[in-house]
Amino acid sequence: MSSTPTSNVSSVDVALIGGGVMSATLGTLLTQLQPDWKISIFERLEDVAQESSDAWNNAGTGHSALCELNYTPQKPDGSVDISKAIGVNEAFQVSRQFWSFLVENGFIKNPEDFITPIPHMSFVWGEKNTEFLRKRYEALSQHPLFEGMEYSEDPAQMAEWMPLVMQNRKPGEKLAVTRSLNGTDVNFGALTHLLTKYLKESGHCTINTGHDVLDITRDPAGGWQLRVHNLTVNTQFTVKAKFVFIGCGGGALPLLQKTGIPESRGVGGFPVSGQFLRCKNPDIIARHGAKVYGKASVGAPPMSVPHLDTRMIDGKRALLFGPYAGFSTRFLKKGSLLDLPKSVKTGNILPMLAVARDNWDLTRYLIQQVMESNKERINALRDFIPDAQAEDWELVTAGQRVQIIKKDAAKGGVLQFGTEVISSQDGSVAALLGASPGASTAAPIMLSVLKKCFADKLPEWDAKLKEIVPSYGQKLADNPELCRKLREKTSEILKLNNPGRAEV
Numbered sequence: 488m489s490s491t492p493t494s495n496v497s498s499v500d501v502a503l504i505g506g507g508v509m510s511a512t513l514g515t516l517l518t519q520l521q522p523d524w525k526i527s528i529f530e531r532l533e534d535v536a537q538e539s540s541d542a543w544n545n546a547g548t549g550h551s552a553l554c555e556l557n558y559t560p561q562k563p564d565g566s567v568d569i570s571k572a573i574g575v576n577e578a579f580q581v582s583r584q585f586w587s588f589l590v591e592n593g594f595i596k597n598p599e600d601f602i603t604p605i606p607h608m609s610f611v612w613g614e615k616n617t618e619f620l621r622k623r624y625e626a627l628s629q630h631p632l633f634e635g636m637e638y639s640e641d642p643a644q645m646a647e648w649m650p651l652v653m654q655n656r657k658p659g660e661k662l663a664v665t666r667s668l669n670g671t672d673v674n675f676g677a678l679t680h681l682l683t684k685y686l687k688e689s690g691h692c693t694i695n696t697g698h699d700v701l702d703i704t705r706d707p708a709g710g711w712q713l714r715v716h717n718l719t720v721n722t723q724f725t726v727k728a729k730f731v732f733i734g735c736g737g738g739a740l741p742l743l744q745k746t747g748i749p750e751s752r753g754v755g756g757f758p759v760s761g762q763f764l765r766c767k768n769p770d771i772i773a774r775h776g777a778k779v780y781g782k783a784s785v786g787a788p789p790m791s792v793p794h795l796d797t798r799m800i801d802g803k804r805a806l807l808f809g810p811y812a813g814f815s816t817r818f819l820k821k822g823s824l825l826d827l828p829k830s831v832k833t834g835n836i837l838p839m840l841a842v843a844r845d846n847w848d849l850t851r852y853l854i855q856q857v858m859e860s861n862k863e864r865i866n867a868l869r870d871f872i873p874d875a876q877a878e879d880w881e882l883v884t885a886g887q888r889v890q891i892i893k894k895d896a897a898k899g900g901v902l903q904f905g906t907e908v909i910s911s912q913d914g915s916v917a918a919l920l921g922a923s924p925g926a927s928t929a930a931p932i933m934l935s936v937l938k939k940c941f942a943d944k945l946p947e948w949d950a951k952l953k954e955i956v957p958s959y960g961q962k963l964a965d966n967p968e969l970c971r972k973l974r975e976k977t978s979e980i981l982k983l984n985n986p987g988r989a990e991v
Contacts (some may be wrong), residue, residue, distance in 0.1 A: 500729050501526040502527050502529065504732065514686050529695045539677045539925070543676060549673045551575060553670050555780055556792065579928060580963055581931040583977040603672045610662070617640065638664070652872060653963075697717065700715055703742055712725055713727075735921050739889075739918045743918040755891075757889065759813070760888075761812055762884050766805070793867065808868050811867075889921075904923050910939045
């Protein structure tokens with residue numbers, strides 16, 4: 488069904504494409520920093536936070552490397568590299584400071600609506616993995632960002648920390664666990680709704696749901712022109728914007744390509760889908776109260792690290808296990824099967840072919856995951872819950888993630904896990920590509936957008952940025968006293984000091 492073009496043209500200072508936590512975070516920062524700017528958010532679906540930010544489409548882990556073993560790889564000499572874990576944890580502390588500012592100033596009324604204290608644990612079995620976890624604990628526990636982490640190989644202690652995992656486990660098995668009470672569960676869907684509510688009430692931002700951005704072209708007068716389809720009334724119109732942020736998850740790559748900026752050339756995407764087993768038995772849900780992460784299989788992407796995951800969603804406790812990776816050519820959960828083939832251009836086909844050639848472990852892993860039966864999924868669950876029964880669990884589909892493929896002089900192309908901001912040289916357009924750790928680091932990622940795209944405004948914004956994020960311009964990893972002070976302050980403001988709040 489064709490839509491009707493109109494002659495309507497509107498102008499904004501900032502256009503944010505995608506109604507997820509990234510656009511909501513950037514919009515909130517800009518509203519605080521430059522309240523005279525006019526901002527518009529455009530979301531294709533009927534409401535915000537329906538794709539990757541939705542609580543059922545992501546793990547909800549406040550990713551701070553407390554339990555995620557993929558952030559602490561083991562070196563060939565057997566030592567554990569904690570550099571990435573430090574970076575991830577520090578980034579999450581920035582997000583905590585940003586959220587605390589919003590709560591402290593009344594822009595978000597109740598932090599319990601989106602964040603809950605949940606213990607984070609790493610769980611391994613076998614002599615080799617136990618040795619790795621012990622070394623990881625020894626390296627991390629000495630760092631101020633990981634203060635308070637505990638380690639145990641004692642079955643009685645582990646049974647106290649995670650009774651469901653230890654029940655009916657074979658005696659004599661070599662097991663090890665680390666635990667941090669500084670962990671959190673974050674409902675990023677709820678957070679996105681709270682941020683967009685604030686933006687709407689501020690009077691400086693319009694939230695346009697049911698609006699699909701079809702094209703982005705240079706405006707001869709400067710800035711950009713967006714061709715927008717109003718799906719409700721089936722009309723098209725033009726929006727002129729001085730700055731455009733493309734933050735629509737997997738949908739960002741095709742729109743970045745439409746800008747035609749040189750920085751977009753050679754960039755491709757590799758979509759990975761996910762599924763979880765969701766517990767249907769309230770008694771089992773009540774017996775587990777932690778995020779317990781294990782080790783990923785060889786070749787598995789970072790978002791496929793297995794975990795038994797207590798969630799707080801819309802005030803109710805839930806229990807998930809997974810994720811089980813899969814493959815779809817869609818770039819969004821509610822996208823098109825043509826997303827991947829349409830993204831292949833002359834500039835990125837060689838990097839994409841090089842990645843296909845060099846990533847057989849990942850390809851094999853995805854094929855195995857897609858072919859898995861429910862019996863095999865339950866067997867994987869039994870590594871974490873020895874007496875798990877199939878009738879207590881149901882399979883649910885999680886969100887779609889698109890990993891970044893980039894040109895590489897040596898290999899032709901490389902597959903990158905993580906997130907990256909790609910912006911034009913003049914800073915008038917930026918796009919966020921990639922996945923994990925994603926939403927947990929929305930605040931620091933959006934601060935990097937400000938640095939890339941508004942460098943001339945940073946001196947003017949400096950004082951306000953330090954009010955929003957007290958550690959702005961400093962490294963918490965290098966300042967134990969400030970690290971401890973801010974962790975205590977944000978814990979108090981976000982009401983994280985009471986682990987019993989979630990009755991775990």
